[in-house]
Amino acid sequence: MKRINIAPITRLEGHGKITLFVDDQGDVANAYFQVPEFRGFEAFCEGRPVEEMPRITQRICGVCPTAHHMAAAKAADAVYGLTPPINGLRIRELVYSAFCCGDHATHFYILGGPDFLVGPDAPAAERNILGIVAKVGAQAGKRVIRHLAEAHEVLSLLGGRFVHPVLALPGGVAKAVTPEMQQRLIEIGESAVEFGTFTMGIWRDAILGNDQFRDMIMGQTYYHQTHSMGLVDENNLVNFYDGHVRVVDVEGNEVARYAPADYRDHVAEHVEPWSYLKFPYLRKFGWKGLTDGMESGIYRATPLGRLNAADGMATPLAQEAYEEFYDYMGGKPVHATLATHWARAIELLYAAERQLELAKHPELTDPNIRIIHEAAMGGPSEGIGTVEAPRGTLTHHYITDEQGIVQKANLIVGTTNNHGAICMSIKKAAQELIGGGREITQGLLNRVEMAFRAYDPCLGCATHSLPGQMDLEVSVIGPDGELMARLVRDEPGV
Amino acid sequence: MDKLKLAVYWAAACGGCDIAIVELGEHLLELAQVADIVFWPAAMDFKVQDVEGYDDGFIDVTLFNGAIRTSEDAHIAELLRRKSKVLVAFGSCATEGCIPALANIKGAEHGLRRAFLESPSTDNADGVMPQTRFAMPEGEITLPTMSRQLRTLEQVVPVDYEIRGCPPHYEQIWKAMTAVIENKLPPRGSILGVDTLTVCNQCPRTREGKIRVERFYRPHEILPDPEQCFLEQGLICAGPATHAGCGALCINAEMPCRGCYGPPAGIADQGAELLDAIVSGFEGESDEEIKRVLSTIVDPVGTLYRFSLAGSYLQELRMDNEASGLPVESQSDGDGEGHDLHGSTG
Numbered sequence: 001m002k003r004i005n006i007a008p009i010t011r012l013e014g015h016g017k018i019t020l021f022v023d024d025q026g027d028v029a030n031a032y033f034q035v036p037e038f039r040g041f042e043a044f045c046e047g048r049p050v051e052e053m054p055r056i057t058q059r060i061c062g063v064c065p066t067a068h069h070m071a072a073a074k075a076a077d078a079v080y081g082l083t084p085p086i087n088g089l090r091i092r093e094l095v096y097s098a099f100c101c102g103d104h105a106t107h108f109y110i111l112g113g114p115d116f117l118v119g120p121d122a123p124a125a126e127r128n129i130l131g132i133v134a135k136v137g138a139q140a141g142k143r144v145i146r147h148l149a150e151a152h153e154v155l156s157l158l159g160g161r162f163v164h165p166v167l168a169l170p171g172g173v174a175k176a177v178t179p180e181m182q183q184r185l186i187e188i189g190e191s192a193v194e195f196g197t198f199t200m201g202i203w204r205d206a207i208l209g210n211d212q213f214r215d216m217i218m219g220q221t222y223y224h225q226t227h228s229m230g231l232v233d234e235n236n237l238v239n240f241y242d243g244h245v246r247v248v249d250v251e252g253n254e255v256a257r258y259a260p261a262d263y264r265d266h267v268a269e270h271v272e273p274w275s276y277l278k279f280p281y282l283r284k285f286g287w288k289g290l291t292d293g294m295e296s297g298i299y300r301a302t303p304l305g306r307l308n309a310a311d312g313m314a315t316p317l318a319q320e321a322y323e324e325f326y327d328y329m330g331g332k333p334v335h336a337t338l339a340t341h342w343a344r345a346i347e348l349l350y351a352a353e354r355q356l357e358l359a360k361h362p363e364l365t366d367p368n369i370r371i372i373h374e375a376a377m378g379g380p381s382e383g384i385g386t387v388e389a390p391r392g393t394l395t396h397h398y399i400t401d402e403q404g405i406v407q408k409a410n411l412i413v414g415t416t417n418n419h420g421a422i423c424m425s426i427k428k429a430a431q432e433l434i435g436g437g438r439e440i441t442q443g444l445l446n447r448v449e450m451a452f453r454a455y456d457p458c459l460g461c462a463t464h465s466l467p468g469q470m471d472l473e474v475s476v477i478g479p480d481g482e483l484m485a486r487l488v489r490d491e492p493g494v
Numbered sequence: 495m496d497k498l499k500l501a502v503y504w505a506a507a508c509g510g511c512d513i514a515i516v517e518l519g520e521h522l523l524e525l526a527q528v529a530d531i532v533f534w535p536a537a538m539d540f541k542v543q544d545v546e547g548y549d550d551g552f553i554d555v556t557l558f559n560g561a562i563r564t565s566e567d568a569h570i571a572e573l574l575r576r577k578s579k580v581l582v583a584f585g586s587c588a589t590e591g592c593i594p595a596l597a598n599i600k601g602a603e604h605g606l607r608r609a610f611l612e613s614p615s616t617d618n619a620d621g622v623m624p625q626t627r628f629a630m631p632e633g634e635i636t637l638p639t640m641s642r643q644l645r646t647l648e649q650v651v652p653v654d655y656e657i658r659g660c661p662p663h664y665e666q667i668w669k670a671m672t673a674v675i676e677n678k679l680p681p682r683g684s685i686l687g688v689d690t691l692t693v694c695n696q697c698p699r700t701r702e703g704k705i706r707v708e709r710f711y712r713p714h715e716i717l718p719d720p721e722q723c724f725l726e727q728g729l730i731c732a733g734p735a736t737h738a739g740c741g742a743l744c745i746n747a748e749m750p751c752r753g754c755y756g757p758p759a760g761i762a763d764q765g766a767e768l769l770d771a772i773v774s775g776f777e778g779e780s781d782e783e784i785k786r787v788l789s790t791i792v793d794p795v796g797t798l799y800r801f802s803l804a805g806s807y808l809q810e811l812r813m814d815n816e817a818s819g820l821p822v823e824s825q826s827d828g829d830g831e832g833h834d835l836h837g838s839t840g
Contacts, residue, residue, distance in 0.1 A: 001632050001633055003632075003633055019635050021630075021632035021633055029632055030630070030631075030632050032630065032635055034635060034637065041594075042605070042608045042609050042613060043597065043600055043604050043605035043607075043608040043609070044594075044596040044597040044599065044600065044605070046600070046608075047599070047793060047796060048596075048793055048796045049712055049792050049793055049796075051712055051713055051714045052713075052793075052796075052797075055749075055752060056593055056596075056800075059508050059510075059592065059593040059594065059660070060508060061508050061509060061510075062507070062508035062509040062510020062511065062512070062513050062514075062661060063508075063509045063510070063513060065508075065510065076714075080714065082714075110537075129537070145519055145520065148516075148519075149517075149519055152517060156743075158747070159747055160743040160744045160746060160747030160749065161663075161743045161744070161747075162513070162517060163510040163513050163514055163517075163661050164510060164660060164661070165747070166744045166747050166749040167747060167749075169713050169714050169749070170714040171714055174713075174747060174748040174749050175747050175748045263615065264614055264615050267615060268615055268616070268617040269613070269615050269616045269617060269618075270617055270618075271610050271616065271617075271618045271622045271623075271624075272622070273622050273623065273624055273625045273628050274624070274625065274628040274630070274635050274637065275624065275637070276624050276637060278609075278610070278616065280615075287617070370717065372714070372715065372716065372717060373714050373715055374715075397614065397615075403792065404712075405792065405793065408608075408612070408613075408614070410613045410614050410615055412615060
């Protein structure tokens, strides 16, 4: 049995490695996706005051700090039994929408996009944002930069800073919106909606308009039937900030709809001794190993999972895009992993529209944004807060003493939900693409990596752990452990 | 003139420092005019093997973010030290350990137990724990071991400059990069991209110079006066013990400072400095009264040393404990799988 190591894998956030075992016929016998990192945030949250969790847990990830910030604030609200005033919640959701809108753009244009917009087999040196600028034009490139800068501006206006904002604390938010600020938030919201429409156009023209990509999206290499999970509002429409968790099975039937505080009744985490990342699964189905289908407990909580789990989008342009998506893909649910990129673009548009809607709200400048915790706590407390992080359903769960000091913390983060599905996707792509005597090229290896990239994995988050470098190297080790070949990304002709 | 050669690396980091560099926006394009980036894993496909191929001193300036947690981190730190004329500890993790250094209070094993055995959603009746080597039917697969304590970059290799912040503010990053581009770097050992004195000097709030509160409050317990110093209202604010540079970002968002820009110039221990600043605010009060009010600060270590535990005197104490023979992996171990992440170095 030969071994191929892909370590570390690239254009994702965090550390991951892939080990492929190749049999004597040159086919992939098995593929293991491992997460070789662990930082242990759960443990060192212990002893900290729960109101500091929004500012501490965001250091799990500097790419999606706002998701941790909001989930922690919601859990801390619950610990103290505080319901923020309506305008405090509105400001949180406005900021969170701006964050999601910027974060999805980061993946679409910088991390995942180069595979489509520059091409899966393009030279590695061009498969990056600069390559995209070269391909779609400087004008469009500047539009992307402006969109990111405007998302940053919203976070800075209300949270002080883009990376690790500070607005939310138990009971609401710290800073009110002035009329001048509201005017600017509306301008940025309008710009974001226009950018969302622009991005849908890029998807249609550059990606669906290309036969190669369409075949990749619709084909079997990147296809798994899994259950789907996402947060929905009272009308079962996608919501990022609040709502109920809804789960539909592989055929699209609702199998669970629960308040986030009940997550333990529905989700459990399996431990494998060969990874620092756990494997969540649906209790209803149980852990059946790394296998898809109706009987498996594996689910996906991705942009695609969220669209599958919901009945639609709460804003008009996103709803149109949602209908177009399912028409094109042949109905619900969709299981084509690469269609996750399309779903992400639809969610970007939704986040933009939602951001604008909230920015325009006539009571956004209401100064009643926070309530104070006055009464002493009656005893130990507990709080669970869930948001939809860009990469999946994010849950923070704190158990505190009677002073609100964290005794235990449990975090199930976006990417972790998808761990089982990511493993299966990599294995299947490797088995479909490698073997049959085909030469292993850089482009082929990149196509294996595209299987995980669709999930926009954030492994720093997943392990609350230490993201590392993202270069790619593949070593082929023979049966006796000898190095048979080493492939590195920018050596031509390997 | 030859273009400058720059490198950016992340070790045990959250990615926020890399995002802060991306926040340079169009300045990045200016930078690209005068400098080639020869290694930046977050944005480019250069590999450790490429870096190994460079001559020693080939890289003019390396911005190194993230703390040192594994032997892998230490190995790359040593490699980049050798290849770089100037090595900059970039951001709070590299300079002081940042929030992840709070793990040093209880150690790595505690973290593993909590996550894999004791979390309320974990289904692990058999007590399965991650193994550094595991035999699969097809062959063995491996994981690296964690080191016992998280360290700063300077605790591993000599460092020429620091850029502070969690993350550094992009305007300060640009200021530092301008000094690099114009060849106007200050003497080695300086802190780049900061302003003079402390966050208090950039704070818009008014200060009387004395603290007269009956107790300290927690942020969710009071609605603070918007004009008055947080500390003087009884809300812990690290401003007086924090280097100026951010422009008081959090305070301008109506939240007290937690100290991410590290101690002011010439101060080694930020927590001790903050405690000192608080105590001097009570000047004139009796020792008993001061002690009583101080006792209302919850989680003193996690508050006073929120960002700086690994770089503090407390870290030294901790290291002494380890040397005294606790049954835990020492700083220098933790190889485990070691260099496996980079086949080229193993």
